[in-house]
Amino acid sequence: xxxxxxxxxxxxxxxxxxxxxxxxxxxxxxxxxxxxxxxxxxxxxxxxxxxxxxxxxxxxxxxxxxxxxxxxxxxxxxxxxxxxxxxxxxxxxxxxxxxxxxxxxxxxxxxxxx
Amino acid sequence: xxxxxxxxxxxxxxxxxxxxxxxxxxxxxxxxxxxxxxxxxxxxxxxxxxxxxxxxxxxxxxxxxxxxxxxxxxxxxxxxxxxxxxxxxxxxxxxxxxxxxxxxxxxxxxxx
Numbered sequence: 001x002x003x004x005x006x007x008x009x010x011x012x013x014x015x016x017x018x019x020x021x022x023x024x025x026x027x028x029x030x031x032x033x034x035x036x037x038x039x040x041x042x043x044x045x046x047x048x049x050x051x052x053x054x055x056x057x058x059x060x061x062x063x064x065x066x067x068x069x070x071x072x073x074x075x076x077x078x079x080x081x082x083x084x085x086x087x088x089x090x091x092x093x094x095x096x097x098x099x100x101x102x103x104x105x106x107x108x109x110x111x112x113x114x
Numbered sequence: 115x116x117x118x119x120x121x122x123x124x125x126x127x128x129x130x131x132x133x134x135x136x137x138x139x140x141x142x143x144x145x146x147x148x149x150x151x152x153x154x155x156x157x158x159x160x161x162x163x164x165x166x167x168x169x170x171x172x173x174x175x176x177x178x179x180x181x182x183x184x185x186x187x188x189x190x191x192x193x194x195x196x197x198x199x200x201x202x203x204x205x206x207x208x209x210x211x212x213x214x215x216x217x218x219x220x221x222x223x224x225x226x
Contacts, residue, residue, distance in 0.1 A: 004157070042216040043201070059213065091157050102148060105157030
């Protein structure tokens with residue numbers, strides 16, 4: 001596709017349930033980022049994938065959060081046993097790989113935990 | 115600690131009224147400073163990357179400048195469609211340089 005695609009756009013889940021968020025990056029982009037954006041807060045880095053290297057998971061807030069990237073393309077962010085404080089917009093971005101190149105963002109997934 | 119502060123938090127302009135948004139940063143060696151625009155319900159949209167003090171970039175009514183301590187986003191004769199939140203982010207050399215450090219943004223409203 002022409003841009004970064006995320007699905008679903010919106011997700012409402014009950015506390016304690018697991019959720020999976022999907023990201024399709026721009027074709028050919030080797031770097032992929034997940035961020036979280038909460039009201040009144042800056043974008044919070046979660047995880048970074050670069051090619052076949054081990055992902056940088058240093059931003060994941062707890063062991064309930066995990067992410068995979070299959071075949072160097074599609075990525076899935078999984079949140080287990082969701083809590084109300086997990087409610088936020090989850091943004092995925094991809095870039096051509098050089099750390100000085102710009103990242104292009106998807107429209108985000110708005111997660112609401114009730 | 116790397117830090118980005120944007121000001122003002124919110125700005126309301128009349129159509130055609132030029133102004134500037136500020137992004138002050140503290141970083142251990144600047145690899146790049148990025149400006150993004152974010153519309154409600156959408157992801158950030160890339161505008162500019164600046165790498166060194168003195169650098170300037172322009173796109174339509176927007177011009178970004180960079181010094182060793184701050185960046186300005188100048189908006190000349192803004193139109194209502196320029197209304198959005200403008201985000202600034204930096205990447206430094208030290209620590210986890212894969213992360214962008216983001217400001218909280220400036221919410222711009224341009225009235226017709």
